[in-house]
Amino acid sequence: MTAQGTETDTRTDGGPESGTAAGAGGFASPADAGRRLAGVDYLADESIATTVFLAQALGKPLLVEGPAGVGKTELAKAVAAATGSELIRLQCYEGLDEARALYEFNYKKQLLAIQAAPQDRGWQETHEDIFSEEFLLERPLLAAIRRDHPTVLLIDEADKADVEVEGMLLEVLSDFQVTIPELGTVSAVRRPFVLITSNAARELSEALKRRCLYLHLNYPDPERERDIVLAQVPGIEAALAEQLVRTVGTLREMEVKKAPSIAETVDWARTLLALGLDELDEAAVSRTLGVVLKHVSDQERATRELGLKG
Numbered sequence: 001m002t003a004q005g006t007e008t009d010t011r012t013d014g015g016p017e018s019g020t021a022a023g024a025g026g027f028a029s030p031a032d033a034g035r036r037l038a039g040v041d042y043l044a045d046e047s048i049a050t051t052v053f054l055a056q057a058l059g060k061p062l063l064v065e066g067p068a069g070v071g072k073t074e075l076a077k078a079v080a081a082a083t084g085s086e087l088i089r090l091q092c093y094e095g096l097d098e099a100r101a102l103y104e105f106n107y108k109k110q111l112l113a114i115q116a117a118p119q120d121r122g123w124q125e126t127h128e129d130i131f132s133e134e135f136l137l138e139r140p141l142l143a144a145i146r147r148d149h150p151t152v153l154l155i156d157e158a159d160k161a162d163v164e165v166e167g168m169l170l171e172v173l174s175d176f177q178v179t180i181p182e183l184g185t186v187s188a189v190r191r192p193f194v195l196i197t198s199n200a201a202r203e204l205s206e207a208l209k210r211r212c213l214y215l216h217l218n219y220p221d222p223e224r225e226r227d228i229v230l231a232q233v234p235g236i237e238a239a240l241a242e243q244l245v246r247t248v249g250t251l252r253e254m255e256v257k258k259a260p261s262i263a264e265t266v267d268w269a270r271t272l273l274a275l276g277l278d279e280l281d282e283a284a285v286s287r288t289l290g291v292v293l294k295h296v297s298d299q300e301r302a303t304r305e306l307g308l309k310g
Contacts, residue, residue, distance in 0.1 A: 027053045070262060088144045090153070140153070154197070256298040
């Protein structure tokens with residue numbers, strides 16, 4: 001990819017291809033985005049479909065914020081599926097560093113190469129050899145930049161990473177390039193579609209936000225969540241799906257530690273089908289409450305407030 005000791009720019013004369021996150025399979029319009037996302041069972045409202053289309057058309061990263069479990073990560077997966085793109089995921093966490101996000105060299109392989117080198121070989125020659133493409137381990141950010149086919153880069157739960165990680169992201173999101181001192185600068189030939197998720201556990205920097213389009217996701221309204229259940233759980237009756245969604249909405253309104261996510265609503269629907277239940281009565285809720293509430297205190301509160309038998 002890069003010559004030893006030189007700065008290599010892999011872009012064509014026109015710079016990296018922008019707005020091509022979805023490549024030839026890109027969205028033609030917001031309506032097209034909505035239809036194609038629905039085709040992979042992600043029911044996007046007009047705001048979501050429009051923002052996804054604009055992020056692709058403008059070649060801008062998309063920052064998606066909202067509570068856990070509202071479909072932020074699933075949106076990235078759906079965009080990849082709808083456009084036939086490769087999905088590359090960087091899962092953020094406290095302590096994430098450049099070696100895990102960008103690249104590192106295979107130190108064990110380098111050590112073996114040094115030990116196997118002839119004794120009369122000069123250090124400079126050995127150094128240039130071991131800091132070459134052969135010894136490079138690409139991590140998600142570098143991998144996404146080096147792809148020449150349609151790619152979706154998911155930077156998941158960015159708010160969990162240390163503040164310093166945002167500085168590392170700025171070069172990537174500003175110029176879609178990575179500088180490797182030993183090899184040079186690697187610039188994108190084709191820009192990936194970048195989707196950054198955040199649960200808003202901490203405020204992301206203004207510098208990062210300026211480079212992104214912004215979308216806030218909340219729990220869907222009951223009608224849309226019912227449609228999601230019907231789409232993802234074949235065989236469930238509409239009346240049961242509606243009853244299920246109403247119950248989940250009631251649980252979310254309680255002061256629980258962890259409100260049920262959309263995925264947990266879908267799991268609850270599948271649970272009822274697996275048990276052969278066609279009604280979410282008091283006994284069914286009591287038996288299956290652990291599918292949607294994962295803390296004892298939450299289950300106790302729900303049992304008390306819903307008047308269930310303990």
